[in-house]
Amino acid sequence: MSEYILTVSEVNQEVSEALRKNAKLWNCWVTGEISNFKDHIPSGHWYFTLKDEYAGIKVVMFRTKAASAGFKPQNGMKVLIKGNVKLYEKEGNIQLYAEEIYPSGVGALYLAFEKLKNQLSVEGLFSPERKKPIPRYPSKIAVITSPTGAALKDILNIAGRRNPNISLVIFPSAVQGDAAPGEIAKAIERANAYSDIDLLIVGRGGGSLEELWAFNTEEVARAIANSVIPVVSAVGHEIDYTIADFVADLRAPTPSAAAELAIPVLSDLHASVNYLAEKLQVRMDQVLERKRHRLQELMTDSRLARPGWIIERSRQDLDVLSQQLHEAITGFVADKNGILKLLSAKLDLLSPLAILGRGYTLAYDSEGSVLKTVRQIKEGDSLSLRLRDGSASCRVNRVDSITDTDNEYFQHDEGNYGKKTN
Numbered sequence: 001m002s003e004y005i006l007t008v009s010e011v012n013q014e015v016s017e018a019l020r021k022n023a024k025l026w027n028c029w030v031t032g033e034i035s036n037f038k039d040h041i042p043s044g045h046w047y048f049t050l051k052d053e054y055a056g057i058k059v060v061m062f063r064t065k066a067a068s069a070g071f072k073p074q075n076g077m078k079v080l081i082k083g084n085v086k087l088y089e090k091e092g093n094i095q096l097y098a099e100e101i102y103p104s105g106v107g108a109l110y111l112a113f114e115k116l117k118n119q120l121s122v123e124g125l126f127s128p129e130r131k132k133p134i135p136r137y138p139s140k141i142a143v144i145t146s147p148t149g150a151a152l153k154d155i156l157n158i159a160g161r162r163n164p165n166i167s168l169v170i171f172p173s174a175v176q177g178d179a180a181p182g183e184i185a186k187a188i189e190r191a192n193a194y195s196d197i198d199l200l201i202v203g204r205g206g207g208s209l210e211e212l213w214a215f216n217t218e219e220v221a222r223a224i225a226n227s228v229i230p231v232v233s234a235v236g237h238e239i240d241y242t243i244a245d246f247v248a249d250l251r252a253p254t255p256s257a258a259a260e261l262a263i264p265v266l267s268d269l270h271a272s273v274n275y276l277a278e279k280l281q282v283r284m285d286q287v288l289e290r291k292r293h294r295l296q297e298l299m300t301d302s303r304l305a306r307p308g309w310i311i312e313r314s315r316q317d318l319d320v321l322s323q324q325l326h327e328a329i330t331g332f333v334a335d336k337n338g339i340l341k342l343l344s345a346k347l348d349l350l351s352p353l354a355i356l357g358r359g360y361t362l363a364y365d366s367e368g369s370v371l372k373t374v375r376q377i378k379e380g381d382s383l384s385l386r387l388r389d390g391s392a393s394c395r396v397n398r399v400d401s402i403t404d405t406d407n408e409y410f411q412h413d414e415g416n417y418g419k420k421t422n
Contacts, residue, residue: 009089016087019094025085029111030057030096031104034077048073050081050096059083061098069101078104080111109209113216116243120218125225126246132230134250134262137269138198140167141262142191142229144184147172151205151234151255158259163266169197175204180214185223192228200227201258202244203234215242224248234258362386374399 006014019025032050039046044063049056059081061069073079083098102110120126141159145151147170159168171187174180184202191200202224204212214220215235224231224247233248234255245251252258363371364384371377381396 008092012087012089012092015094016089019085019087022085027082027084027099029080029082031078031080032056034073034079035075037073037075039072046073046098048075050079057085058088058093058095059098060095061101065099066101071103073101080104109213109216113243116216116218116221117246120221120243120247125221130225132249134230134232135198137264138166138262140169140197141199141201142169142171142194142197144171144173144187144191144200144202145204145255146175149175149205151203154254154256155201155259158256159263162260162263163269165266166263169194174214176207176211176214181217181219184214185219188220188223188227188231197229199262200229200231201234201252201255201262202231202248203252203255203258204236205255206237206240212236212240212242215244217243220244221247232258232262359388374401 030050032052035049035051035056037046037048044066046059046061046066048059050059051057061083080102081096081098082100083096085094085096087093088095100110124130143152143155145155152170156168159166169191171191173183173187175184188200188202191197202215204215206212212235215233221243224233224244230249231247232250232252233242233244234252234257235242235244236254238253250261252261362385364386365371365376366382366384368384371383377383377396377399379396379399383394383396385392385394
């Protein structure tokens, strides 16, 4: 015997947890036959057993889900149910909590609908980015529907009432039955061959899921997706959704609503044009008034009234500026000349040639170098003497060195020596 004893609640909790962890039992589809159906009047919930040849399972469908079923189940009816398998812990019953329910034939169609919807969604055919804008003011609209259906009559009546100036081109097509998908796709292709059609309305009136099935086919969905012309889907009643609605550029709840969405009211257009024309006229009047006012200001301006006076005054201003420029340049040149003369005088004072004018002589050796000391001379050398007014050549007969300086000699700042001549 196990040492660990579970309570009933603990057992049910373990079973409930095991069911919750099993992904196959969530959002699963179950088919079978209804028995022991009970519509609980106070709450509106449905209770019944779903069974096949070998087993059965309790089913609960709450009022909010049952209200959208579209039919009332009967004992013996074969159905397809989408739901979640859970444990009703209070009584220990495993139950299927139904989210959706369909008669078995309709259920197969719904599964096909969901499969195609998921496939096209993954391909991006429902993406908002690929939706084409619906023209606000179409001039020619193509209608693809049954030529004998109520949908076409509704569209024609609304078009005639709202705007008889818009042209409607009818492309007749079957809208239910095996041939309908091919005819609808061909009609969309033919409409796209026209260059002046602005918009397509594709649809039909209401009906059962089987009657609307042509608009849930891949052939029609791809034809709508490939259309260069924007497409408005107008299939069935407001509660009906088809694959065509998801692929189309705009979904209208009914064919009549499609016509109202696509066709602008002519009287509204006239009113809009008149309003814009009045607004434009007011705006133009305001602009013209401002321009007139500005023109009046310019006409009374003395500068514009006497243009010759402005020119003469400008010429006088030019003369004054010219005189000021001339005086400024003259003063600048005079200042620079004075500076130049001062610098020239300073250069003259520093020039060796100016020293010659004061009675001094420069001696050069045979190579033209200035002699600075008697140590550079020996007897017999030929020298060149530079005086103030010329030069003379001489030969050295004797060289005497002196050791101390007397008043007959001078020394330049650079250390050069010269003998003063009388």
